Amino acid sequence: xxxxxxxxxxxxxxxxxxxxxxxxxxxxxxxxxxxxxxxxxxxxxxxxxxxxxxxxxxxxxxxxxxxxxxxxxxxxxxxxxxxxxxxxxxxxxxxxxxxxxxxxxxxxxxxxxxxxxxxxxxxxxxxxxxxxxxxxxxxxxxxxxxxxxxxxxxxxxxxxxxxxxxxxxxxxxxxxxxxxxxxxxxxxxxxxxxxxxxxxxxxxxxxxxxxxxxxxxxxxxxxxxxxxxxxxxxxxxxxxxxxxxxxxxxxxxxxxxxxxxxxxxx
Numbered sequence: 001x002x003x004x005x006x007x008x009x010x011x012x013x014x015x016x017x018x019x020x021x022x023x024x025x026x027x028x029x030x031x032x033x034x035x036x037x038x039x040x041x042x043x044x045x046x047x048x049x050x051x052x053x054x055x056x057x058x059x060x061x062x063x064x065x066x067x068x069x070x071x072x073x074x075x076x077x078x079x080x081x082x083x084x085x086x087x088x089x090x091x092x093x094x095x096x097x098x099x100x101x102x103x104x105x106x107x108x109x110x111x112x113x114x115x116x117x118x119x120x121x122x123x124x125x126x127x128x129x130x131x132x133x134x135x136x137x138x139x140x141x142x143x144x145x146x147x148x149x150x151x152x153x154x155x156x157x158x159x160x161x162x163x164x165x166x167x168x169x170x171x172x173x174x175x176x177x178x179x180x181x182x183x184x185x186x187x188x189x190x191x192x193x194x195x196x197x198x199x200x201x202x203x204x205x206x207x208x209x210x211x212x213x214x215x216x217x218x219x220x221x222x223x224x225x226x227x228x229x230x231x232x233x234x235x236x237x238x239x240x241x242x243x244x245x246x247x248x249x250x251x252x253x254x255x256x257x258x259x260x261x262x263x264x265x266x
Contacts, residue, residue, distance in 0.1 A: 013190035020191065038062045041069060095131055102127040152231050159214065159235035162207045169203040172196075178260035211236075 042049060042062050049062055064079050072078065103124035106116035115127040141149040176196055179186065186192055193199060215232035218225035246252070 017191040038066055042066055091135075095128070095135065098131045098135075099124060099128045102131060152234070155214075155232050156235045156238075159211065159233065160239070162211050163235065163239055165207045166204060166211075169200040169207065173200040173204075174257070175260070175262060178257040179262045181257035182260070182262060184262065 042065050046065065048065060061079060063082075067078060102111055102115050105111035106113055106124075106127065115124065115130060117124065117126050119125045138150070138153055141147075141153060144150070172193065173196075176186070179189070195202075215225075215228055218228040218232070
């Protein structure tokens, strides 16, 4: 998301490092610290919590139980409001990033040129219309086959997220290697990610483990759940087909460190 927004920032050298630092503290505060507080106040063997996974009742969530312990009787309603705002925020971010990526792909000739057209305000409305239509169709799948189609799409999108992060880890590693191989100094970069090269390697290995373990239960119990495996990992063969097909069509090759274009955009 930050990378997509960088393309429209007036001064990405200043705003992007600041945004990355803010995201780190927000994740630490709203996710890790929040989970830590809940873990210390809500017992893992709470009878209500044990049945939360089997119910859609928001009153059984650990967040609601925590609010109730604090004496907030309207906890369930508050959590519904929080969840709704989070969904709207995620949807807004998804619409923005998907629209801009489709627009950029069209500009680079990787999508129909029709999506690269801008209106008088500079908004790629054609790309926005297409993104909105696809999002609406995906939502409508919740009414088909007891949400089976929606669950498949959900699994595919989740797996694609980890595949993207694999690509980010590889790209970051190769960029840093190419940057130094061409004689440039890392200190000259506007933003320098910490813990290189450990961080990209760690991210790559961690994402790989998560991908492989997405549905390990399907191979346990003496009988393989082939349908479950397919619904979970179908994004991997689809990605490989698209990626290898693109490489075959355009005859692309791995670029050597010394030949990388590491200074474009400056």
